[in-house]
Amino acid sequence: MKIKNITILLIAILIASCHSNNCSNEKSVQFTDSNGKELKLDKVPQRIISCSPAITEVMFALHEEKKLVGRTSYCYYPPEVESIPAIGGLIDPSLEVMIKLKPDLVMASTHFKKETANRIEQLGMPFAWLLSQESVSGAGDLIMNVGTLIGEKEKADSLWKAIQADMKHTVELIPADQPKPQVYYVVGFGKGGDFTAGGDTFISEMINLAGGINIAQDVNGWNYNLETLMQKDPDIILIEPGMLEAFCQHEHYKELKAVKNNRVYAVDQHMVQLNGPRVNQSLRVFAEIFYPQVQF
Numbered sequence: 001m002k003i004k005n006i007t008i009l010l011i012a013i014l015i016a017s018c019h020s021n022n023c024s025n026e027k028s029v030q031f032t033d034s035n036g037k038e039l040k041l042d043k044v045p046q047r048i049i050s051c052s053p054a055i056t057e058v059m060f061a062l063h064e065e066k067k068l069v070g071r072t073s074y075c076y077y078p079p080e081v082e083s084i085p086a087i088g089g090l091i092d093p094s095l096e097v098m099i100k101l102k103p104d105l106v107m108a109s110t111h112f113k114k115e116t117a118n119r120i121e122q123l124g125m126p127f128a129w130l131l132s133q134e135s136v137s138g139a140g141d142l143i144m145n146v147g148t149l150i151g152e153k154e155k156a157d158s159l160w161k162a163i164q165a166d167m168k169h170t171v172e173l174i175p176a177d178q179p180k181p182q183v184y185y186v187v188g189f190g191k192g193g194d195f196t197a198g199g200d201t202f203i204s205e206m207i208n209l210a211g212g213i214n215i216a217q218d219v220n221g222w223n224y225n226l227e228t229l230m231q232k233d234p235d236i237i238l239i240e241p242g243m244l245e246a247f248c249q250h251e252h253y254k255e256l257k258a259v260k261n262n263r264v265y266a267v268d269q270h271m272v273q274l275n276g277p278r279v280n281q282s283l284r285v286f287a288e289i290f291y292p293q294v295q296f
Contacts, residue, residue, distance in 0.1 A: 031149055034131035041126060044151035045105035049087060049098055049125075052109035054132060054276035056081060058146045061277035062155050070101045076270050077278075091116070099123060105149065109142075132275050134201050136209070139279045140164070159277065166280040167209070170287050173296055174211040181290050183212040184229065184258070186239040187222055187273075189247055194224040202275050210286035212236065226252060233257045236289065241266040265289050 029041040049070035050056040056075040059065050065080070072093065073086045085101065087093040090111045098106065098120070106120055106127045120127045130145050132138055140160045147156020185203055188195035197203035199217040207214045215232045216224055230252065237258040239247055244266050248259050258264055267289075272282045284296050 027151055029149060029151065031128060031145075033128045035129050037129070039126060039128050039149075041105065043104075045103075045126070045149070047101070047103045047105075048150065049101060049103040049106045050075065050108075051087070051090065051093060051106060051112055052130070053077070053090075053270070054109055054142060054274045055107050055130065055146060057274065057276045057278065058143050058156075059150075061143070061159055062147060062150070062152055064150055064152060064155075067150060069103060070098060095119060095123065098125065107146065107149065134275075136167075136202050136205050136275070136279055138202060139275045139277065142275065143277060163277060163280045167283050170280070170284050170296055171209060171211075173294055174287055175291060175294065178291070180211055180213045181235040182215050182232065183207050183236045183238065183290070184215050184232075184234040186237060186243060186247060189243070189253065190250065194226050194229060195222045196224045198222060198224075202279075203272065206272075206279070206283055206286060210283055210290055212286065212290050230256070235261075235263060237264040238267050238272075238286075238289070239264060240269040 027044050029039070029044055031039045033039060046067055047069045048059070048067045050059060050068060051072055053072065053075045056068065056071050057077055059068050060078055060081070065084075068084050070087045071081060071084045072090050073088060074090050075081050085097070087097045087101070091113050093116065103125055106125050107130055108117060108127070109130050110132050112129070117127055117129060128149055130142055133141060140163070143156050143160045144153070147153045185197045185207065187197065196216045197207070197214065198219040198221045199214065200220045201222070204214045204217060215229075215234050233256055235258060237247075237256065244264060247253050248264055253259060267285060271278050272285070287294070287296050
């Protein structure tokens with residue numbers, strides 16, 4: 001009788017374990033990607049190639065990195081990503097390497113070539129295009145889409161809710177009774193032209209959520225005008241570390257108020273410019289710069 005009860009208990013545990021893991025590798029997947037293409041997989045993918053740093057970060061944030069068999073050489077975060085085989089750049093991955101990795105799903109986002117995507121499908125590798133959106137909510141869409149594709153929709157939903165809660169906490173700490181700083185985000189500068197995050201970008205939305213005012217709010221896209229920058233003369237400038245010294249020493253930009261007041265701040269472009277699972281961290285970094293007197 002005891003043996004029978006133990007057997008029943010073991011079966012119950014196995015069933016519960018299967019349900020807790022959603023028996024994910026047994027389920028089929030149906031998904032419509034950003035190009036409106038219907039993707040049908042007989043089972044949840046277990047060997048995935050990420051052609052996007054943001055998608056790679058989502059896989060790690062969901063603790064599903066074990067399913068990654070390939071990633072681009074531009075996937076820098078987290079550091080553990082170095083242990084995953086690289087397939088090449090964002091726009092020129094090696095199809096030969098990808099074939100050898102035998103993926104049952106390839107995911108890509110912005111900057112990926114359409115002809116490369118077509119070739120991947122011709123070679124028999126299932127492909128999903130997850131184009132990023134220029135809004136903070138786009139990070140949530142990416143997380144949910146990846147979660148759906150890898151059979152971890154509930155886990156993705158929990159992750160996005162936690163990120164949203166953290167962002168809400170940061171926003172609530174921003175003082176409403178203090179003047180908002182005028183902010184300029186540097187994407188590029190110098191002879192090649194001035195580039196920033198215009199009003200239709202998610203970075204602009206982040207600046208505003210963090211209690212700043214993006215001086216490029218009235219333009220779309222990434223192009224900006226040097227004369228307008230000098231005229232608006234922002235309180236704060238955000239820039240990647242490798243550009244900071246050259247920017248501050250440039251004959252034009254050194255005349256800006258933010259440079260003279262030592263309010264040019266280096267921010268991690270790999271975090272800030274990826275609309276993914278670290279948007280809450282980016283928001284906190286911005287808020288800490290804008291309001292250093294507040295403990296976020």
